[in-house]
Amino acid sequence: MIKSQVGRRYSKAIFDIAEEKNQVKEIYEMLNSAMVLYRTDKEFKNFIRNPLIENEQKKAVLTEIFGxxxxxxxxxxLYILDKGRIxxxxxxxxxxxxxxxxxxxILDVKxxxxxxxxxxxxTKLINKLSQKTGKEINLEVKVDKSILxxxxIKIGDKIIDGSIRRELDNWKKS
Structure with missing residues (x-):
């Protein structure tokens, strides 16, 4: 809960700065790269989280990587690092x-x-969803053979389940 609140507060401030500088995409790419590195590289994560290593050393490494x-x-x-929010x-x-x-x-659809x-x-699915929502669609498609x-389709909190498996489960219950 606290981390998501921190995420909202920092992202709003960062986005405002990015918009002001007309660098929304560039800043996103840098932050995303840092996140991927932090989540996938155990050595990097341990280095950044180590309280015995001075922030100046950590900054030097971040500068070298993202310079x-x-x-x-x-x-x-570097500000996120200074505030201990990495x-x-x-x-x-x-x-x-x-x-x-x-x-x-833009709407994320799974x-x-x-x-x-x-x-x-x-293309047809994207166009139909775009017409219904009035938004540009970012579609992520997964394959699951178990739905028969x-x-x-999941749009935010809304789920449209048109799978045969659900139909069979409903038929079985009734």
Whole structure:
């Protein structure tokens, strides 16, 4: 709970700075890269979290890794480190992306089908969802053979379950 609150607060401030500098995408990419590195590289994570290592050493490493980014953008990452919030980077990035999607009217949709969609099916689904919601659709498709047929679409908290498995379960209950 606390980490998500920290993520919201920091992401809002960072997004405001990014918009002001017209660097929304660049800052997102830097933060996302830092998050991926923090979550996947155990040595890096242990180094960053080690209380015996001075922040100046940690900053030097971050500067070396992310130095290709502008120094102003890098300062955002160094600020997060200074405030001891690097462990919340996952939440900061997630909230940052939510703000971006909300401002640009983009909707995340997760769809599950028994087989991969053709490009034509994918385009039709995106167009239909876009018409219904009035937003641009960011579609993520997963394959799950256990649903037998049909599909499941998740838009935010709303789930549209048109799978044959659900139909069979409902038929079995009645």
């Amino acid at each position: 290709k980014d502008s120094s102003e953008n890098l300062n955002i990452l 462990n919340c980077i996952k939440y900061i990035v997630a909230e940052y992306l939510k703000i971006y999607y909300r401002k640009n009217r 769809a599950t089908f028994t087989k991969e969609l053709s490009e034509e099916q994918r 047929g049909g599909g499941i």
